[in-house]
Amino acid sequence: MPFATAHTIDAVVIGIYLLVSFGLGAFASRILHTGGGEEGYYLAGRRIPGWVNGISYAVTAMNADVAPLYCGLTAVIGLPIAWYYLSRFTFAWMLVALLFAVRWRSMGIRTGPEFYSIRFGGHGAKFVRVYSALFAIAINMIPWLGAGLLGTHKILSPVFGIESKVTTLTLVLPLLIAYVWISGFAGVVFTDVLQSGVIVLASVILLATVLVDHGGPVGLAEELVTAHPAEHEQIMSVFPVPGHAVLGPLVVLAWFIVPTIGRGGSVDLDGQRLFSARSSREAAKVPIWAAGALYLMLLLLTLPVLGLLASRPELYHASPSVREETYGMLLDEHLPVGVLGIALAALLASVMSTIDSHMNYGAQTFVNDVLRQILPESKWLDPDSSTCVWVGRLAMLGILACGVSVMLAAESLFRIAIIIAGMFASSAAFFWAQWWWWRVNFYSWIAAMVSGPLVYFGLGWLLPHNEWWAAQIAVSPANADTMAMLQAVISIGLTTVVWFNVALFTSPESEATLCNFYHRARPLGWWGPIRKKVLAEEGNLNPVPRLLLSGTLIAIVGTLWVASAVLGISQIVVGQYTQALILGLISLAGAALFLPLFRWHIQRMEDSQIAPHV
Secondary structure, eight states, rough: OOOHHHOOHHHHHHHHHHHHHHHHHHHHHHHOOOSSSHHHHHHGGGBOHHHHHHHHHEEEEEEEHHHHHHHHHHHHHHHHGGGHHHIIIIIHHHHIIIIIIIHHHHTTTTTSSHHHHHOOOOHHHOOOOOOOOHIIIHHHHHHHHHHHHHHHHHHHHHHOOOOOOOHHHHEEEHHHHHHHHHHHHHHHHHHHHHHHHHHHHHHHHHHHHHOOOOOTTHHHHHHHHHHOTTTHHHHTTTSOOOOOOSSOOHHHHHHHHHHHTTTTTTTTTTHHHHBBBHHHHHHHHHHHHHHHHHHHHOOOOOOOHHHHHHHGGGGGGGGGHHTTTTTHHHHHOOTTTTHHHHHHHHHHHHHHHHHHHHHHHHHHHHHHIIIIHTTTTTTOOOOTTTHHHHOOOOOOHHHHHHHHHHHTHHHHHHHHHHHHHHHHHTHHHHHHHHBOOOOOOOHHHHHHHHHHHHHHHHHHHGGGGSHHHHHHHOOOOOHHHHHHHHHHHHHHHHHHHHHHHHHHOOOSOOEEEEEEEEHHHOOOOOOOHHHHHHHHHHOOOOOOOOHHHHHHHHHHHHHHHHHHHHHHHHHHHTTOOHHHHHHHHHHHHHHHHHHHHHHHHHHHHHHSOOOOOO
């Protein structure tokens, strides 16, 4: 990515940002009075407001690849780029807020894998818990930790002429390690809020500069029409354009289905934000705030690209490798000295938030779900002891060392990690079922985890032998990506058939295990015989509210609210004020309907839940 040569003032701005991040992170635990022990270090004493955790999770999603990826896609898609992230996150995160967040928080557990020690019984529960933790660390955390470190080097290298990765690590890691080491999760979330502010500030300045340079929204729209006489309607469209080479309606549908299925039924970094919330109601607010913060940052990141499409129309038909340099072009052409430093600090912020989150949660998971299961009698691992925190800190250094190794051998390992993550997505529907269906058991979990990769690789070999499928792949790289997403949808369906039948024809977990889980978690869905038994033992004769259906319907309302707001803001930037007004009114109506429904539903969720464990 070609950045402008940094001036001294830009270097000073970045230095100030790093020092302020360290100061805020180092003293965050004292500000919050989180207390000692594992709860204080890894969950900030469960005292974090929902809006803070939501913003923290949003900025964690802004990794090093976000700017080149999203800006590059915007160069070939235009305003419909919004559907790329709206389809992936909006409805999925609404479901987490309305169906899962209250239940996760009220269980009083510390990590996602700990869930399995309650849901399953016997040795199977311990195996699933340890396996899930190690898998999350090895596949979901360490590779992205390495990606974040590599992204930091890619930001600093062209600007300051740093060629050695070791030099980059020497500059950045001491500050990162220091504030995560001292304050734990409190330091992570407080610095995340600062980092989101830096990202928004830099992006607002960049967007304002682009609009001024192109004569405002109307002037920008006129330049787009002139530069792209045949494609300007696609570029400024509200909706995905049928037949578009990269992001047509079919691709949007696939991106809606694949990331949504299973979301909320299993947690990792997002779970830490739910468990650390100060109440179950605050936990339910986390995904809502996360969606709002993430979309604000992505809107401000992608909208300035329209200026480049107007001044450099060749970008619309450029190769992906050229388009990935779009963000660097924006910084070069539109930001003055000093402001460039803010933009570079924003890029560092997006990377550092990912790194510190993975360091902290990875250490917590390793201690809670691996070491404590292998060494259950160890006094060193007592949750209330200071030694437990020190063991976690040492584990954090070990995980960080693995991330550094990934950074130094980056590309091939990233590809392996992406393949592994993709093949296990086939099992995603199981994560909903483990909450919503009482017959799901250890054997069906094994079936889901084993059949998922087999189906994924099997389809990858079988489908290209089909004449029509092979022809679709050969049309273009973008069409090949579309078929890959369709393969993922088919894989999810076939894998679901396998584990569903295993659950149906094998014995469920013991009645004692299931009753204990229902008593503690109050799952929604199909728990007929277990629900009746538990409620009878509790003397609860009240009818169980239909929370699954009502929560899903309210999630649809929330999705319409957020999506119309994002699309309306997009239309303002190109001077389409009538369409922006209509979308804005829809958004206001959606908000007026969603917010009271959200409060009503969460109150019902809390009323149907026994007293929280923590």
